[in-house]
Amino acid sequence: MNFTRRKFLKASGATAVGVAIGGSLFSLNPARAYAAKLKTRFAHESTTICPYCGVGCGLIVSTYSGKVINTEGNPEHPINEGALCSKGNAIYQVANNPRRLDKVRYRAPGSDKWEEKSWEWAVNRIAERVKGTRDRYFTEKLKDGKIVNRTEAIAGLGGAALDSEECYLWRKLATALGIVYIEHQARI
């Protein structure tokens, strides 16, 4: 063999550094030195469904340390194939919006002022109102004696943000309360 190691001296110090480009033709040492100065982060991507309407478009949500940093349409989702409407495109603001209320605010009947209330107060208040309305307008029997156990004073509307299990629970609760007007946004 006439070509020997002496004749095969390498042109530079680049060796098998694990870079796939053109095999391993680039030394990573300068890149490593450059990269040492950079601050990096890891983000997660999760798929979810847009909560705005009943179409149910697929989304990819990127999060860093539990904070949403990007939202976009999911190109693999069979409904929207990556496309989003104007509301869906702005969904990032659902998670990141300083103007979004994150505390309960209450304005009493006849009042011109908003009061800040606790979540516990709000939940109890809703329960009181539901129970009160149901009791006041509850129909146990029709005039002909037929048992119906219902209230026609309350209606239920499920939202697109509810998942299947939540919808199931909501339906059970509504039926238990005697609500007969039960509807879902997905039909709109």
Added chain:
Amino acid sequence: MTDFSNEIAVLKDITLEYVDAADLDRYRKIFDIQIAGFNALDQLDASASPCLPEHREFTRGVPLIRQAVLEIDAPWATGQLYRMGELLYGLDVSEDQFKADLKEQLVRAGWDLNGLLVWAAYGRNNEFSRKFSDLLDLDSEDLRVWVRESIRPWYWKLADLQTDPVKYEEWSHGYCPICGNSPVIAVLKEEEGFRFLSCNMCNFSWRTHRLRCGVCGNTDEKKLRYLFTEHESPHRAHVCDGCKSYLLTIDTRKWKFERRIYPRIEHIVMLFLDALAQREGFTSSPVEH
């Protein structure tokens, strides 16, 4: 037919503080040899030219070019090896002498030229590659680089020959449907963010799923992350905690202006992300299939 003139111009102008200028200069010369080799393929007889085979296993995830059917024209390949050898190793023997020596050493290693070419593109090290590397007193990975860079234009031509994009619509594997090699980068394109992988060997580009590891096929979102730098950039490295691999990705939606994508050049631009991903313990693994 692929036109390399724009890519040559872009490569000529590129300067990056994290890329060794000598490496870049040598890469330009390698690219020149490859383009000359690519153009020379048009001079071959039809019987010796690259051709794309058809086979039924394609729909079951077997690439068009299987190792068994790869037949590269021997005179063309040895000519490429000689010119690349001159550049990479300062080879100072005549081309005829080189070809004779190469043949002799392959015989001594119990190997043949086609075996060497297939190994360089696909194979793991084996007794032949080890023996042949020893005979040439070369590191086997250096040998692989030399051979791969030499024959790469053959694969470009194969990818150029495909004219039926519909055929590849259902292909969502992490390896190339044409030649079976791993992707060099992923590209997120169009408003919808479709993810395309770009073959590291033949340049073919095919669409695949956004949230799936191209190497191990993992779809567990909890094990898929991406590494990005603090400043707003279209570049990131998608990593899989399942198999500890990474794939560099460019999000063209973040480009400030529209431009063509040259995967080889984009990878050079993203070399700092290679360093970052490797620092975090991830590797650029070839896809097993």
